[in-house]
Amino acid sequence: MTQQKTSITRRSFLKSSALAGGGLMISFTWLSAFSPADTKNAPDVNENWMEINGYIKITPDNIIKILNPNPEFGQNVMTSLPMIVAEELEADWQKVVVEMGPHDSVKLGPQFTGGSNSVRMYWKPLREAGAAARHVLMEAAAQTWGVPVEEVTTKAGMLYHERSGKSGTYGSFASKAAAIPIPKEVKLKEVKNFNVVRSSRKNVEGLKIVSGKPLFGLDYQQPGMLIAMIEHPPAFGMKLKSFDAAEALKLPGIKDVFSQKLYEDGFEQGGFDTRSFNDLLVVVGNTTWEVMKARKKLKVQWEPAGDTKDTMGGRGGKREVLVPGELESTDAQLRKMQEYAAKPAQQLRKDGDPETAFKNAAQVIERTYNAPFLAHNCLEPMNFFAHVTDEKALLVGPLQAPGWTEPTLSKVLNLPADKIEIRMTRMGGGFGRRAYGHYLTEAALISKKVKAPVKLVYTREDDMTYGIYRPMYTATYRAALDANKNLIAFHVKGGGIPEHAIHANRFPAGAVDNYLAEGWQIPSNITIGAFRAPRSNFNAAAEQSFLDELAEAMGKDPIDFRLDLLKRAKENPVGKNNEYDADRYAQVLKLVQEKSGWNKAENKKYSRGVAAYFCHNSYAAHVVDMVMRDGQPYVERVVSAIDCGIVINPDAATNMVQGAVVDGIGNALYGALTHKNGAAEQTNFYNYRMIRMHEAPQKIDVHFVQSDTDPTGLGEPPFPPVFGAVANALYQVAGKRFYQQPFSLQLNSLGVL
Amino acid sequence: MIKLTINQKKHQVDVDPDTPLLWVLRDTLGLVGTKYGCGVAQCGACVVHLNGEAVRSCVTKVSRAAGQKVVTIEGLAARADHPLQKAWLELDVAQCGYCQSGQIMSAAVLLKENKNPTDADIDAAMAGNICRCGTYLRIRDAIRLAAEMQRNPSKG
Ligand code: FES
Numbered sequence: 001m002t003q004q005k006t007s008i009t010r011r012s013f014l015k016s017s018a019l020a021g022g023g024l025m026i027s028f029t030w031l032s033a034f035s036p037a038d039t040k041n042a043p044d045v046n047e048n049w050m051e052i053n054g055y056i057k058i059t060p061d062n063i064i065k066i067l068n069p070n071p072e073f074g075q076n077v078m079t080s081l082p083m084i085v086a087e088e089l090e091a092d093w094q095k096v097v098v099e100m101g102p103h104d105s106v107k108l109g110p111q112f113t114g115g116s117n118s119v120r121m122y123w124k125p126l127r128e129a130g131a132a133a134r135h136v137l138m139e140a141a142a143q144t145w146g147v148p149v150e151e152v153t154t155k156a157g158m159l160y161h162e163r164s165g166k167s168g169t170y171g172s173f174a175s176k177a178a179a180i181p182i183p184k185e186v187k188l189k190e191v192k193n194f195n196v197v198r199s200s201r202k203n204v205e206g207l208k209i210v211s212g213k214p215l216f217g218l219d220y221q222q223p224g225m226l227i228a229m230i231e232h233p234p235a236f237g238m239k240l241k242s243f244d245a246a247e248a249l250k251l252p253g254i255k256d257v258f259s260q261k262l263y264e265d266g267f268e269q270g271g272f273d274t275r276s277f278n279d280l281l282v283v284v285g286n287t288t289w290e291v292m293k294a295r296k297k298l299k300v301q302w303e304p305a306g307d308t309k310d311t312m313g314g315r316g317g318k319r320e321v322l323v324p325g326e327l328e329s330t331d332a333q334l335r336k337m338q339e340y341a342a343k344p345a346q347q348l349r350k351d352g353d354p355e356t357a358f359k360n361a362a363q364v365i366e367r368t369y370n371a372p373f374l375a376h377n378c379l380e381p382m383n384f385f386a387h388v389t390d391e392k393a394l395l396v397g398p399l400q401a402p403g404w405t406e407p408t409l410s411k412v413l414n415l416p417a418d419k420i421e422i423r424m425t426r427m428g429g430g431f432g433r434r435a436y437g438h439y440l441t442e443a444a445l446i447s448k449k450v451k452a453p454v455k456l457v458y459t460r461e462d463d464m465t466y467g468i469y470r471p472m473y474t475a476t477y478r479a480a481l482d483a484n485k486n487l488i489a490f491h492v493k494g495g496g497i498p499e500h501a502i503h504a505n506r507f508p509a510g511a512v513d514n515y516l517a518e519g520w521q522i523p524s525n526i527t528i529g530a531f532r533a534p535r536s537n538f539n540a541a542a543e544q545s546f547l548d549e550l551a552e553a554m555g556k557d558p559i560d561f562r563l564d565l566l567k568r569a570k571e572n573p574v575g576k577n578n579e580y581d582a583d584r585y586a587q588v589l590k591l592v593q594e595k596s597g598w599n600k601a602e603n604k605k606y607s608r609g610v611a612a613y614f615c616h617n618s619y620a621a622h623v624v625d626m627v628m629r630d631g632q633p634y635v636e637r638v639v640s641a642i643d644c645g646i647v648i649n650p651d652a653a654t655n656m657v658q659g660a661v662v663d664g665i666g667n668a669l670y671g672a673l674t675h676k677n678g679a680a681e682q683t684n685f686y687n688y689r690m691i692r693m694h695e696a697p698q699k700i701d702v703h704f705v706q707s708d709t710d711p712t713g714l715g716e717p718p719f720p721p722v723f724g725a726v727a728n729a730l731y732q733v734a735g736k737r738f739y740q741q742p743f744s745l746q747l748n749s750l751g752v753l
Numbered sequence: 754m755i756k757l758t759i760n761q762k763k764h765q766v767d768v769d770p771d772t773p774l775l776w777v778l779r780d781t782l783g784l785v786g787t788k789y790g791c792g793v794a795q796c797g798a799c800v801v802h803l804n805g806e807a808v809r810s811c812v813t814k815v816s817r818a819a820g821q822k823v824v825t826i827e828g829l830a831a832r833a834d835h836p837l838q839k840a841w842l843e844l845d846v847a848q849c850g851y852c853q854s855g856q857i858m859s860a861a862v863l864l865k866e867n868k869n870p871t872d873a874d875i876d877a878a879m880a881g882n883i884c885r886c887g888t889y890l891r892i893r894d895a896i897r898l899a900a901e902m903q904r905n906p907s908k909g
């Protein structure tokens with residue numbers, strides 16, 4: 001066994017809290033914060049929980065409750081994180097009850113769902129928590145039995161002393177164990193001895209989901225709760241001028257209509273305090289429908305906001321950022337991107353002498369790729385419950401990053417953090433959108449104003465047109481070939497509104513002698529935010545299409561071409577700071593090559609596209625197999641190869657990869673959010689096309705690289721390369737390259753779709 | 754007062770007759786298993802059964818449901834043991850789970866009318882239900898499995 005220093009002793013927890021909470025202590029109100037246990041897992045137990053450590057409680061009748069620290073948005077951490085604890089605890093999984101932990105960064109760590117980090121950041125702390133709990137249980141048994149602790153063994157929630165034949169449940173020693181100090185060092189299991197981790201376990205909330213139990217933020221209700229909605233300006237660059245609510249207020253159930261400022265002037269915004277509109281026009285009433293109806297009766301005047309300034313705080317210190325007032329349209333944005341693309345840009349990385357190499361090249365290939373804004377379209381629209389009084393605030397709802405939102409709430413409400421309780425519900429999707437907690441702050445201010453518990457609800461239209469989109473991107477790739485068709489230089493220049501997507505140190509950086517990466521950006525009033533694999537989701541589309549075209553021009557097989565480049569990057573890397581591990585990258589390509597039967601005769605019936613990408617510490621490759629069906633290209637089958645280290649819950653991980661593939665196909669073909677005079681042109685699912693059942697593949701075969709490496713992320717990495725693989729398969733189908741997302745538009749103009 | 758029979762239970766609700774059934778279920782009666790996704794009959798998150806037919810409760814006025822039989826996900830099977838629910842659990846279909854009650858309610862009508870649906874039948878019947886998380890393949894598999902359970906109860 002590996003001997004490890006424990007990093008989760010009670011004492012160090014308190015220490016680390018000083019860093020994590022910015023010096024703010026948080027009071028523990030968590031017994032009151034529990035939601036009812038999963039019916040399947042929860043036998044009748046008396047609620048006599050012994051807290052063994054922050055994550056684990058055990059009752060005398062041997063029910064083990066494991067708190068999931070991280071918000072759940074479908075990545076299945078409610079199951080996978082407790083599995084990690086149960087593994088080291090040697091608990092009987094059947095007797096484990098899982099509950100969502102409260103927001104408590106002291107006891108439960110960073111509590112952030114994003115960056116494919118849930119498992120990665122909790123892997124070690126949760127293993128240690130489980131191992132430490134097991135250790136104090138063993139101590140308790142050893143003391144009771146009067147035997148050396150080394151002779152105590154555990155299995156499936158039981159303690160044994162073989163020589164004396166003594167045994168007992170964890171529960172029977174729980175109260176004694178709770179008083180034993182957590183050891184400084186704990187032994188962690190060897191990977192080969194895992195029996196919970198790496199074996200598929202069912203979603204602990206499955207039964208609640210299929211039987212319609214209240215789980216989501218929108219499902220949360222309290223007696224006396226009011227419903228609030230916000231009428232936001234019809235366009236970016238507009239703001240509230242005046243309103244007349246007389247008619248709306250006459251309608252039954254309507255309590256109040258008022259305008260409310262979100263942030264005071266000069267409010268220092270953190271990176272996740274993004275908001276599109278600061279002056280809120282709020283309608284509050286008894287029920288959702290009454291409020292929806294009242295909104296139609298509002299007479300509102302909007303006016304151009306003009307250029308405004310935001311004050312940004314954060315690491316770089318305080319600074320002012322200009323938000324241009326222009327009412328933007330997609331056509332004009334595209335033209336502006338072309339102008340900017342022609343100008344000099346910021347150099348992000350340079351290896352060798354790309355200028356000379358391009359000058360001396362026998363052939364230069366240059367291609368430009370574009371992609372639109374995307375709306376996250378979480379199926380559960382933004383919403384949050386808030387009950388704010390002069391003394392305290394309770395907030396309940398779907399949120400990815402409570403630790404980032406709490407300081408904002410504290411400032412806006414002028415309440416100390418320990419008076420703010422945030423409970424995280426299950427989220428009906430997140431995809432990055434719910435890391436931006438403006439809707440919590442809005443709900444809190446509304447509750448404070450109307451002095452009542454309030455649930456703020458965004459309609460689908462509110463949600464889709466609000467902003468915080470995936471940015472609009474472009475990138476031009478150039479490759480220089482010598483007379484023998486060797487790749488001698490590579491150049492990428494990327495831009496976007498309001499940011500570019502370029503990761504300068506990623507593949508193929510490190511594999512080409514002469515390399516140049518540049519970036520530029522155009523400021524905008526259209527707000528953006530993280531969207532499943534930010535930036536990577538565009539790069540992998542553009543770069544992986546370009547590599548495909550390049551391989552063809554060089555007369556190489558697209559997989560072999562990539563493997564050649566990776567071999568170079570491995571054996572004789574160019575430059576420094578190459579972010580990826582060439583071996584692991586090559587391994588997923590080889591795995592997908594093998595599993596897809598690449599170049600095998602029996603697969604000739606497919607138009608095949610391949611792509612691979614590295615992001616969020618994991619590696620993913622896909623082969624997309626297209627056929628023509630009813631005159632339209634259809635992705636019939638996908639083969640995926642993933643290296644994310646140890647896979648905690650294989651079936652659930654497979655589900656996630658399959659979902660990412662479907663999501664990628666859908667967004668590549670159909671996803672687009674465009675603007676006209678500042679207004680979003682897509683407002684609901686009748687004009688924002690989402691992938692549907694009949695467009696999803698028949699089969700998605702997912703293969704994981706067998707690995708003993710500590711787990712890395714999985715929510716995002718499989719997503720980006722889907723775009724590239726779809727583009728490359730489309731080329732095989734249509735005989736034309738696809739440079740503009742969403743690809744369905746080009747298919748339409750080709751008359752294929 | 755509008756009289757409703759939901760999951761075999763009688764209710765009287767005092768709401769505007771043009772209120773969509775969805776909001777009566779969710780706000781007035783606290784039956785929140787039926788979800789709001791779009792409000793305009795595009796996503797299927799709000800599907801319930803009205804006299805055995807799948808309807809989108811977001812665009813069904815409560816007055817239309819008066820005196821009719823409404824079944825929601827909460828009432829699909831007394832012990833949440835409808836073959837579809839069992840199949841959904843068996844294949845661990847859900848990701849975020851938000852769309853799934855609507856998916857199951859749409860599938861339940863399909864299986865009632867078609868004991869042995871082909872893949873094309875499934876695709877056609879389910880085209881009105883969006884799953885943002887992309888669980889379509891497992892939904893298809895679960896419908897096939899449930900159909901099999903239904904034809905051959907020993908499999909359940
Ligand atoms: S909410 Fe009714 S179909 Fe979307």
Ligand code: FES
Binds near residue numbers: 847848849852885
């Ligand atoms: S499981 Fe998330 S929308 Fe279907």
